[in-house]
Amino acid sequence: MKYLIMIYSNPKSWGHPIFLRTPEALAMSGEAREEMGREFGELLREITESGELVGGEALADPAQVRTVRVRDGVPAATDGPYLESKEHLAGYFVVDCESVERATEIAGRFPDARFAAVEVRPIMGTSGQEM
Amino acid sequence: MDGRVEDLLRRSAPRVLAALLRRYRNFETAEDAVQEALLAAATQWPRDGVPDSPLNWLVTVASRRMTDLLRSELASRRREDRIAAGIPADALVAPAADAGTSGEDDTLTLLLLCCHPGLTPSSQIVLTLRAVGGLTTAEIAHAFLVPEKTMAQRVTRAKQRVKAAGARFEPPPEADRAERLRSVLHVLYLIFNEGYTASSGPELHRAELTAEAIRLTRTVHALLPGDGEVAGLLALMLLTDARRPARTGPEGDLVPLVDQDRGRWHRESLDEGIALITRTLATARIGPYQVQAAIAAVHAEAARAEDTDWTQIVGLYQLLERLDPSPMVTLNHAVAVAMVHGPRAGLALLDPLAADDRTARHHRLHAVRAHLLEQAGERDAAEQEYRSAARLTTSLPEQRYLHARADGLAR
Numbered sequence: 001m002k003y004l005i006m007i008y009s010n011p012k013s014w015g016h017p018i019f020l021r022t023p024e025a026l027a028m029s030g031e032a033r034e035e036m037g038r039e040f041g042e043l044l045r046e047i048t049e050s051g052e053l054v055g056g057e058a059l060a061d062p063a064q065v066r067t068v069r070v071r072d073g074v075p076a077a078t079d080g081p082y083l084e085s086k087e088h089l090a091g092y093f094v095v096d097c098e099s100v101e102r103a104t105e106i107a108g109r110f111p112d113a114r115f116a117a118v119e120v121r122p123i124m125g126t127s128g129q130e131m
Numbered sequence: 132m133d134g135r136v137e138d139l140l141r142r143s144a145p146r147v148l149a150a151l152l153r154r155y156r157n158f159e160t161a162e163d164a165v166q167e168a169l170l171a172a173a174t175q176w177p178r179d180g181v182p183d184s185p186l187n188w189l190v191t192v193a194s195r196r197m198t199d200l201l202r203s204e205l206a207s208r209r210r211e212d213r214i215a216a217g218i219p220a221d222a223l224v225a226p227a228a229d230a231g232t233s234g235e236d237d238t239l240t241l242l243l244l245c246c247h248p249g250l251t252p253s254s255q256i257v258l259t260l261r262a263v264g265g266l267t268t269a270e271i272a273h274a275f276l277v278p279e280k281t282m283a284q285r286v287t288r289a290k291q292r293v294k295a296a297g298a299r300f301e302p303p304p305e306a307d308r309a310e311r312l313r314s315v316l317h318v319l320y321l322i323f324n325e326g327y328t329a330s331s332g333p334e335l336h337r338a339e340l341t342a343e344a345i346r347l348t349r350t351v352h353a354l355l356p357g358d359g360e361v362a363g364l365l366a367l368m369l370l371t372d373a374r375r376p377a378r379t380g381p382e383g384d385l386v387p388l389v390d391q392d393r394g395r396w397h398r399e400s401l402d403e404g405i406a407l408i409t410r411t412l413a414t415a416r417i418g419p420y421q422v423q424a425a426i427a428a429v430h431a432e433a434a435r436a437e438d439t440d441w442t443q444i445v446g447l448y449q450l451l452e453r454l455d456p457s458p459m460v461t462l463n464h465a466v467a468v469a470m471v472h473g474p475r476a477g478l479a480l481l482d483p484l485a486a487d488d489r490t491a492r493h494h495r496l497h498a499v500r501a502h503l504l505e506q507a508g509e510r511d512a513a514e515q516e517y518r519s520a521a522r523l524t525t526s527l528p529e530q531r532y533l534h535a536r537a538d539g540l541a542r
Binding site: 126 | 275281282283284286287328378502525527528532
């Protein structure tokens, strides 16, 4: 089963890995920050080697977002995100796991889960069972 | 690739690997060497013609590759190169590998190795498809809709698990044999289901998994014709796969069993499946795959949905509940009971599942409740249950089907 893991963050300034740019992480000791980076690297290595990681990308600063609306057939693009919120989607990963419990465990190990939140959402499949 | 060449390569794959494993214990490297030999053959044979002894050709190329791989592995470990090179292929192939039964027995031994209980189901599936089925990593990745790199990692991980579990290329102890064979059948069943749920669009090629599962189960059945559960599983696959042309509509929408155009069922597979399960039930010790095949056969024997012998199906589900109980069996049992004793009787059987946290949120429970409530004339409650099921499923065609049923009731 495939899941989308969405990393939400509210950094002081945009950059990746995003968790290091949160006010909480910036207040930590250098050692604690390094440790967090190490744990993140460890997680990525683990899910790569297990064949669970399907893909993922880091996203650009929300300041670069263009939102497009078409009204009465007229498209209008504006700068800035569609949803106003303090937290932004900073990146995503797609994992293919044996269970939702495993996907949730992986999500909980992203350091970002300690600051804002990490969402796990099943990805719809195109195969179905006889009903 | 030429279909005949591909077929020949796929059938040869486990025997070439077995030949290598008789000489070298190293499963991980031997499996890689065989894959490379198969790839070489896939490019050379269609161009230059199939060699006189394809099996010897493959074993020679695979052994040469094996020697190279082991050399570089040893070199990288800074050990002395003490691997014998240039072993003639004939010495590696067991006597009469082309003709006798030993090559076939090798296939079973290899299946038992790939389905070792120390491996996770996903590792068992991947290894079985590669080492026994002769599929490439790219083909398996394609079928499971993941990037090739991801699948390559799974292959590596699966092989590490073989090593860690101490799984060897040798027949299991007699005491474990029955149990080990059960896990082989379970893996073949899982591979079949992966392919069978595929309906349309980008997932159509997953259907190849179904064909592969049937091919492998046929091989096991040929080796163990007296095993009732092997025969039962093969019959179940044939009878289920026969419905494929009728189970999806032109838009990839799901067509439930009662609404399927039975004229589109694959007659040849039905006949083979019915004959096989009939013969098996008369002679072998009963088991869950045989009972499931028997249920599929009862459906297959009804010319129209309304001719279905539901009383017999209820009896078979009662038997299955005793042999191999599971929530899915209970769900199907409830449907059959509703057909014989009315929807209320079916709904009553579902209450324990609704009260159980492990099953209460399963979309199929809500879908079955919806169907039974609809039969009972409770349109509002049925509509709500269809909507609940639609919210809980992660399958697009199932969701479309469930919403369509709910929409039909809301009108």
